[in-house]
Amino acid sequence: xxxxAMMKAxxxxxxxxxxxxxxxxxxxPRPAPGEILVRVRATTVNRTDTATLRAHPFFxxxxxxxxxxxxxxxxxxxxxxxxxLGDGVTAFQSGDRVFGxxxxxxxxxxxxxxxxxDGALAHIPGDLRFDEAVVGEGAWYASSTTGLLSxxxxxxxxxxxxxxxxxxxxxxxxxxxxxxAVVGMRxxxxxxxxxxxxxxxxxxxxxxxxxxxxxxVFDAVGKISWFTCRRLLNQNGIFAATDLGPYWSNILxxxxxxxxxxxxxxxxxxxxAPEFVRYLAELMAEGRFRGVFDSSYPLEDIVEAFRFVETxxxxxxxxxxxQ
Numbered sequence: 001x002x003x004x005a006m007m008k009a010x011x012x013x014x015x016x017x018x019x020x021x022x023x024x025x026x027x028x029p030r031p032a033p034g035e036i037l038v039r040v041r042a043t044t045v046n047r048t049d050t051a052t053l054r055a056h057p058f059f060x061x062x063x064x065x066x067x068x069x070x071x072x073x074x075x076x077x078x079x080x081x082x083x084x085l086g087d088g089v090t091a092f093q094s095g096d097r098v099f100g101x102x103x104x105x106x107x108x109x110x111x112x113x114x115x116x117x118d119g120a121l122a123h124i125p126g127d128l129r130f131d132e133a134v135v136g137e138g139a140w141y142a143s144s145t146t147g148l149l150s151x152x153x154x155x156x157x158x159x160x161x162x163x164x165x166x167x168x169x170x171x172x173x174x175x176x177x178x179x180x181a182v183v184g185m186r187x188x189x190x191x192x193x194x195x196x197x198x199x200x201x202x203x204x205x206x207x208x209x210x211x212x213x214x215x216x217v218f219d220a221v222g223k224i225s226w227f228t229c230r231r232l233l234n235q236n237g238i239f240a241a242t243d244l245g246p247y248w249s250n251i252l253x254x255x256x257x258x259x260x261x262x263x264x265x266x267x268x269x270x271x272x273a274p275e276f277v278r279y280l281a282e283l284m285a286e287g288r289f290r291g292v293f294d295s296s297y298p299l300e301d302i303v304e305a306f307r308f309v310e311t312x313x314x315x316x317x318x319x320x321x322x323q
Contacts, residue, residue, distance in 0.1 A: 009110035010302050011072050015055040018306035029114045036092050036117050037084030040322045041130035043108040044077040045305040046137050075108030079133040089117045097124040099133040103273045120273035125285035131319045135291035138163030142171050144270035145218050145240040151176030154214045159221030161187040163317045166292040168220055169194040174288050182207045226265045240266045292316030
């Protein structure tokens with residue numbers, strides 16, 4: 001790789017709508033000691049990307065940059081080929097097929113990226129294609145909630161057709177939980193294929209009126225609240241959500257229940273991405289986890305991909321084919 005080597009990357013320098021994104025030529029990064037250089041073959045556009053682009057919610061700017069974004073390239077999920085090694089790297093070799101997450105630095109919406117060799121990445125299991133291996137972001141967020149489950153417990157997952165919801169069904173089943181999935185009519189077969197024990201079509205049946213209680217109710221799309229679901233919770237049941245909820249009710253109730261010590265409402269944030277990616281690779285190798293994919297776009301059409309994700313109508317993962 002010469003000093004003049006250039007690559008394509010999707011750049012944004014101001015918060016706002018997808019039109020703020022532009023495909024530009026920038027220098028190929030060089031791996032520092034302990035890092036690897038990955039030639040990206042596939043990435044995704046997800047809710048984390050769209051929210052970061054628009055700096056939503058506003059207080060997220062404390063982490064991403066108050067007036068302008070600190071990072072210039074989004075993209076948390078990646079799959080590709082190791083193309084270079086920094087000094088001291090022994091766990092990977094050039095040519096290895098890898099996938100993983102960039103939960104802090106982002107940067108996968110580009111032809112190359114660097115990350116620590118001990119970071120959130122693993123070898124792609126078996127003969128999975130690159131566009132089948134970009135499964136980490138939704139699964140990582142789901143894991144922060146499904147990790148609350150023990151074998152034999154019962155959970156209800158609302159919105160079990162998105163990237164987080166489809167991952168949550170599979171991760172909950174891998175922990176030995178009994179899963180009730182709430183989806184629309186067109187996703188009934190999908191929920192069945194993912195292993196849900198019971199499926200509720202919210203278009204025909206009011207799921208909040210069922211005569212059952214659960215150890216965990218998980219809103220995987222950020223559209224309901226504890227007030228809606230509290231009668232579904234057993235004595236020690238937990239309501240968890242991926243978003244702030246209506247009128248920020250989830251975060252406010254989470255703070256209140258935290259103060260009281262009951263922890264009945266949580267908006268959990270996932271931790272230890274490196275360990276989780278390695279665990280996810282094991283599940284994939286065993287055939288116990290698979291990605292659910294909606295559509296794919298070339299890197300040149302990433303603005304359209306962002307617009308589609310913002311409609312909230314995607315099923316599973318939206319893939320960007322980089323090379």
